[in-house]
Amino acid sequence: MVTALDNALLAEVLQQVRPLIGSGKVADYIPALAEVPADRLGIAVCTVDGALYQAGDAAERFSIQSISKVLSLTLALTRYQESEIWQRVGKEPSGLPFNSLLQLEMEQGKPRNPFINPGALVVCDMLQTRLSAPKQRMLEVVRQLAGEDDLAYDARVARSEFEHSDRNAAIAYLMKSFGNFENDVLTVLHTYFHYCALRMSSIELARSFVYLANNGRDLQGNAVISPLQARQINALMMTSGMYDGAGEFAYRVGMPGKSGVGGGIVAIVPDEMAIVVWSPELDASGNSLAGTAALELLSQRIGRSIF
Numbered sequence: 001m002v003t004a005l006d007n008a009l010l011a012e013v014l015q016q017v018r019p020l021i022g023s024g025k026v027a028d029y030i031p032a033l034a035e036v037p038a039d040r041l042g043i044a045v046c047t048v049d050g051a052l053y054q055a056g057d058a059a060e061r062f063s064i065q066s067i068s069k070v071l072s073l074t075l076a077l078t079r080y081q082e083s084e085i086w087q088r089v090g091k092e093p094s095g096l097p098f099n100s101l102l103q104l105e106m107e108q109g110k111p112r113n114p115f116i117n118p119g120a121l122v123v124c125d126m127l128q129t130r131l132s133a134p135k136q137r138m139l140e141v142v143r144q145l146a147g148e149d150d151l152a153y154d155a156r157v158a159r160s161e162f163e164h165s166d167r168n169a170a171i172a173y174l175m176k177s178f179g180n181f182e183n184d185v186l187t188v189l190h191t192y193f194h195y196c197a198l199r200m201s202s203i204e205l206a207r208s209f210v211y212l213a214n215n216g217r218d219l220q221g222n223a224v225i226s227p228l229q230a231r232q233i234n235a236l237m238m239t240s241g242m243y244d245g246a247g248e249f250a251y252r253v254g255m256p257g258k259s260g261v262g263g264g265i266v267a268i269v270p271d272e273m274a275i276v277v278w279s280p281e282l283d284a285s286g287n288s289l290a291g292t293a294a295l296e297l298l299s300q301r302i303g304r305s306i307f
């Protein structure tokens with residue numbers, strides 16, 4: 001039976017998945033992230049009409065990490081011809097961890113998709129070329145999307161990532177060796193780590209990502225990207241947004257989604273709503289464990305798998 005969406009349903013979903021806390025693992029390869037309490041659990045839904053539903057720690061800000069990869073692709077689509085982007089990064093799922101170097105070497109430095117680290121680094125490299133102040137521009141974008149003027153980067157998380165950046169630096173230098181990287185690697189890493197270190201709450205993320213449910217239009221009705229581009233980003237999220245867990249997520253939740261190692265997941269119900277869950281412990285693919293379970297349950301309760 002399909003249930004109506006309201007705050008009580010969201011609270012019930014959280015209550016049901018809460019026992020899963022303890023079976024995942026908080027990301028600790030970025031030390032500043034490991035300090036986040038593992039028992040945080042929040043969910044927020046924003047509909048295309050602007051109605052907001054929430055439960056748990058939905059108002060607490062966290063590090064959005066790879067969720068920012070969708071925002072940087074969105075920004076790139078406003079500055080580049082699509083063909084310019086897709087000649088440097090692919091549209092296929094990788095089937096490998098988000099920070100793997102293996103495929104990148106075999107495929108001559110062209111990342112499989114924009115939602116794994118190599119792909120996002122190429123997109124950041126492109127933004128570095130065309131934007132005079134890429135960090136400031138991203139802040140303006142998210143402040144506008146969320147309708148919040150005080151959104152900011154977490155300088156401690158960005159610094160912590162920089163201090164442990166060997167793998168991301170290796171990825172960027174490998175792409176440079178293949179001629180698929182234009183700017184200074186450290187400069188682009190600096191931008192990329194700041195994007196990952198954006199602090200936003202589930203509510204702010206749900207409001208921000210409505211444009212993907214609303215044919216490219218944000219909550220104020222501004223066209224961020226075209227309806228076609230919104231559909232294309234949703235397709236890429238469906239196939240690649242959860243890394244090597246994309247198939248499992250499609251099977252269980254049935255919505256385009258994008259996760260981050262901060263424990264957040266954004267999921268889209270086209271034409272209806274953006275859903276955001278947050279629980280810091282991750283599964284083996286680096287996706288929020290209780291967050292995925294919450295989305296699976298909610299998808300079933302409101303009958304909104306896209307399949």
Ligand code: GLN
Nearest residue numbers: 065066098196260261286
């Ligand atoms: N900042 C993280 C990294 O580069 C982002 C990874 C993620 O959220 N999956 O490793």
